Amino acid sequence: MPGVLRTVAARAAPTLRAAVGTQRASLYTRPAKDKLGPVETAIGLGMFSLAILGPSGWILAHLEDYKKKE
Known part of the structure:
Protein backbone atom coordinates (compact mmCIF):
# COMPACT_ATOMS: atom_id res chain seq x y z
CA MET A 1 0.00 0.00 0.00
CA PRO A 2 2.77 2.53 0.73
CA GLY A 3 4.09 1.99 -2.78
CA VAL A 4 0.72 2.95 -4.28
CA LEU A 5 0.55 6.09 -2.15
CA ARG A 6 4.10 7.02 -3.15
CA THR A 7 3.22 6.62 -6.84
CA VAL A 8 0.07 8.74 -6.53
CA ALA A 9 1.95 11.41 -4.57
CA ALA A 10 4.76 11.48 -7.14
CA ARG A 11 2.28 12.07 -9.97
CA ALA A 12 0.15 14.63 -8.10
CA ALA A 13 3.00 16.69 -6.63
CA PRO A 14 4.11 18.49 -9.84
CA THR A 15 0.52 19.42 -10.64
CA LEU A 16 -0.08 20.82 -7.17
CA ARG A 17 3.22 22.72 -7.16
CA ALA A 18 2.45 24.34 -10.50
CA ALA A 19 -0.90 25.66 -9.26
CA VAL A 20 0.64 27.10 -6.12
CA GLY A 21 3.59 28.60 -7.97
CA THR A 22 1.41 30.70 -10.28
CA GLN A 23 -0.47 32.48 -7.48
CA ARG A 24 0.65 36.04 -6.81
CA ALA A 25 -0.06 38.10 -3.75
CA SER A 26 -0.92 41.74 -4.21
CA LEU A 27 0.82 43.26 -1.21
CA TYR A 28 1.92 46.86 -1.04
CA THR A 29 4.60 47.79 1.45
CA ARG A 30 4.34 51.55 1.33
CA PRO A 31 3.80 53.68 4.40
CA ALA A 32 0.31 54.90 5.19
CA LYS A 33 -0.86 58.06 3.44
CA ASP A 34 -1.97 59.70 6.69
CA LYS A 35 -0.55 59.11 10.14
CA LEU A 36 -2.93 57.85 12.81
CA GLY A 37 -3.39 60.04 15.84
CA PRO A 38 -3.75 58.96 19.44
CA VAL A 39 -7.56 59.13 19.31
CA ASP A 65 -27.80 31.55 34.09
CA TYR A 66 -26.11 28.96 31.90
CA LYS A 67 -25.79 26.51 34.81
CA LYS A 68 -29.57 26.43 35.38
CA LYS A 69 -31.41 23.62 33.63
CA GLU A 70 -34.83 24.95 32.77
Whole structure:
Protein backbone atom coordinates (compact mmCIF):
# COMPACT_ATOMS: atom_id res chain seq x y z
CA MET A 1 0.00 0.00 0.00
CA PRO A 2 2.77 2.53 0.73
CA GLY A 3 4.09 1.99 -2.78
CA VAL A 4 0.72 2.95 -4.28
CA LEU A 5 0.55 6.09 -2.15
CA ARG A 6 4.10 7.02 -3.15
CA THR A 7 3.22 6.62 -6.84
CA VAL A 8 0.07 8.74 -6.53
CA ALA A 9 1.95 11.41 -4.57
CA ALA A 10 4.76 11.48 -7.14
CA ARG A 11 2.28 12.07 -9.97
CA ALA A 12 0.15 14.63 -8.10
CA ALA A 13 3.00 16.69 -6.63
CA PRO A 14 4.11 18.49 -9.84
CA THR A 15 0.52 19.42 -10.64
CA LEU A 16 -0.08 20.82 -7.17
CA ARG A 17 3.22 22.72 -7.16
CA ALA A 18 2.45 24.34 -10.50
CA ALA A 19 -0.90 25.66 -9.26
CA VAL A 20 0.64 27.10 -6.12
CA GLY A 21 3.59 28.60 -7.97
CA THR A 22 1.41 30.70 -10.28
CA GLN A 23 -0.47 32.48 -7.48
CA ARG A 24 0.65 36.04 -6.81
CA ALA A 25 -0.06 38.10 -3.75
CA SER A 26 -0.92 41.74 -4.21
CA LEU A 27 0.82 43.26 -1.21
CA TYR A 28 1.92 46.86 -1.04
CA THR A 29 4.60 47.79 1.45
CA ARG A 30 4.34 51.55 1.33
CA PRO A 31 3.80 53.68 4.40
CA ALA A 32 0.31 54.90 5.19
CA LYS A 33 -0.86 58.06 3.44
CA ASP A 34 -1.97 59.70 6.69
CA LYS A 35 -0.55 59.11 10.14
CA LEU A 36 -2.93 57.85 12.81
CA GLY A 37 -3.39 60.04 15.84
CA PRO A 38 -3.75 58.96 19.44
CA VAL A 39 -7.56 59.13 19.31
CA GLU A 40 -7.78 56.77 16.33
CA THR A 41 -5.26 54.44 17.96
CA ALA A 42 -7.21 54.38 21.24
CA ILE A 43 -10.50 53.72 19.41
CA GLY A 44 -8.92 50.91 17.38
CA LEU A 45 -7.39 49.25 20.42
CA GLY A 46 -10.65 49.63 22.32
CA MET A 47 -12.66 48.01 19.53
CA PHE A 48 -10.23 45.11 19.20
CA SER A 49 -10.28 44.58 22.97
CA LEU A 50 -14.09 44.66 23.01
CA ALA A 51 -14.30 42.22 20.10
CA ILE A 52 -11.93 39.77 21.77
CA LEU A 53 -12.86 40.13 25.44
CA GLY A 54 -16.54 41.04 25.10
CA PRO A 55 -18.00 37.59 24.37
CA SER A 56 -15.96 35.87 27.08
CA GLY A 57 -16.92 38.58 29.57
CA TRP A 58 -20.58 38.13 28.68
CA ILE A 59 -20.36 34.38 29.25
CA LEU A 60 -18.57 34.82 32.59
CA ALA A 61 -21.08 37.43 33.74
CA HIS A 62 -24.01 35.12 32.92
CA LEU A 63 -22.41 31.87 34.05
CA GLU A 64 -25.05 31.21 36.69
CA ASP A 65 -27.80 31.55 34.09
CA TYR A 66 -26.11 28.96 31.90
CA LYS A 67 -25.79 26.51 34.81
CA LYS A 68 -29.57 26.43 35.38
CA LYS A 69 -31.41 23.62 33.63
CA GLU A 70 -34.83 24.95 32.77
